[in-house]
Amino acid sequence: MIYIGCHLSVTDGYEAMGKTMRRFGGNTFAWFTRNPRGGRTKPVVQEDVDALRLHLEKEGFGPLVAHGSYTMNLCSAKEETRANGLDMLTQDLERMELLPGNYYNFHPGAHTGQGTETGMEQIASALNQVMKPGMKTTVLLETMAGKGSEIGGTFEELREIISRIECKDRIGVCFDTCHTWDAGYDIVSDLDGVLQHFDDVIGLSKLKAVHFNDSKNGCGSHKDRHEKLGQGCIGMEAMKRIALHPSLQGLPFILETPNDDEGYMKEIHTVLGWDRE
Numbered sequence: 001m002i003y004i005g006c007h008l009s010v011t012d013g014y015e016a017m018g019k020t021m022r023r024f025g026g027n028t029f030a031w032f033t034r035n036p037r038g039g040r041t042k043p044v045v046q047e048d049v050d051a052l053r054l055h056l057e058k059e060g061f062g063p064l065v066a067h068g069s070y071t072m073n074l075c076s077a078k079e080e081t082r083a084n085g086l087d088m089l090t091q092d093l094e095r096m097e098l099l100p101g102n103y104y105n106f107h108p109g110a111h112t113g114q115g116t117e118t119g120m121e122q123i124a125s126a127l128n129q130v131m132k133p134g135m136k137t138t139v140l141l142e143t144m145a146g147k148g149s150e151i152g153g154t155f156e157e158l159r160e161i162i163s164r165i166e167c168k169d170r171i172g173v174c175f176d177t178c179h180t181w182d183a184g185y186d187i188v189s190d191l192d193g194v195l196q197h198f199d200d201v202i203g204l205s206k207l208k209a210v211h212f213n214d215s216k217n218g219c220g221s222h223k224d225r226h227e228k229l230g231q232g233c234i235g236m237e238a239m240k241r242i243a244l245h246p247s248l249q250g251l252p253f254i255l256e257t258p259n260d261d262e263g264y265m266k267e268i269h270t271v272l273g274w275d276r277e
Contacts, residue, residue: 002243002275003062004212005029006255006264010042014099015051018061024261026268028062028252033092033104036070041091049098062252064099065140065174065209068092068106074126075109075119075151085109086126093130093137100136103209103252105174108141108152108161119151124164131167140174140208145182145224153183153222155201162202173202176211176256177242178227181234184220188238195247204247212253212271214239228257229267240274 005026008017021029034041056064072085089106096104111119131139141161146153151161158173165171175198181187185194198204214232216225230236243253255267 001250002271003028003250003252004243004255004268004271005252006257006259006268007031007067013045013048015048015055018052018055018059021061022055022059024265024268025272027060028064028254030065030067030105030254030256032067032069033095034069034088036067041095044095044098046098053099062250063209064102065252065254066092066096066102066104068104070107072106073109073112075111075114075122077112077114082122082126086129089126090130093135093139096137097135103138103140103172103174105140105142105209107144108150108158110149111151112149116151116157119149120157120160121164123151124161127161127171128164128166131165131170133167135167135170138170138172138208140172142174142211143176143180143183145179145222146184147182147222147224153179155198159202162206172206172208174209174211175207176213177234177239178211178213178215178232178256179224181215181219182217182221182223182225184222186219187242188219188234191238191241191245195245199247207248208251210242210248210251210253211256212239212243213256226256226258228259228263229255229270243271243274 005028007030010031072088074085144150144152187194214227214234216227217223
C-alpha cells in the first residue's frame, strides 16, 4: 500500500487541504505549521480540524506529515535562536495535538560551529522539554544532506539524538531520498544495503515517513537540491524501487519536487500506477 501526496498550503484551512489532495488523487499530504522561512503562524479553528479528520477517515488517507519551519534551529550557537526555536517547537506540537495520530517532521538543525556533540545534546534537550507522555503526535527527525554544520547527515547522528529522548515511543525518522543520496548513501545501486544499515543503526521501526525526491546532484555531493522524479541523478527506476520496497510499504510518501500543481498530480498518479502494476 502506497500513501502518496505533496506539500499543500494551509491558507484556506485544514479541510480545504484534504479536499485539494483528494482532487490531486493522493491519500496523504504535508503542510508547514508556520511560514517555512519565518515565524508567523495561522490560527487553528477546531471545527476546521474536525472537518478534516472526518474527511481523512472517509477517504482512507494515511498519516499526515506536518513540517516545522526551516528557521527553527534548536542547536544554533546563538542562545536567542535556540530559544526562538524552542518556542516554535512548543507551539507547533500543541497545535498538532488538535489533529492526533499524525507526524511532525523537522530538520534537526545546524550546530554553527559548536560541534556535533553539543548540537545533538541541545536538540535532545529541547525535545525532552516539549515531548510529554501521552502525546498523540510522533516527532520525526529528517535525514539531511550533511552540508555545512548540519546535523543528521548520518544515521549514527540521528541514533544519538534518539537515544537521548525520554518519550522514545513518540520519536522517529523521516527518510528524505534526495538528502540521504546527497549525504552519500547509495540508494540507487544498494538500496537494500542502505535500508539494512538504517535498520542496524536506528531500526526500521523508527522509519515513519519518506520525503520522495530525486536529486540534482551526485551521491555524496552534500548539496540538497531536489529534482522532479526521474529527472535527476537518482532516476525513475530507482525511485520506483524505493516506492515499492517491502520495508517501506504503508508509509506516507511526501513529494517535495520542484513542481506546480499539475506536476504534482502527474507524479502522484505515476507513483500510484506503480502500486497497481
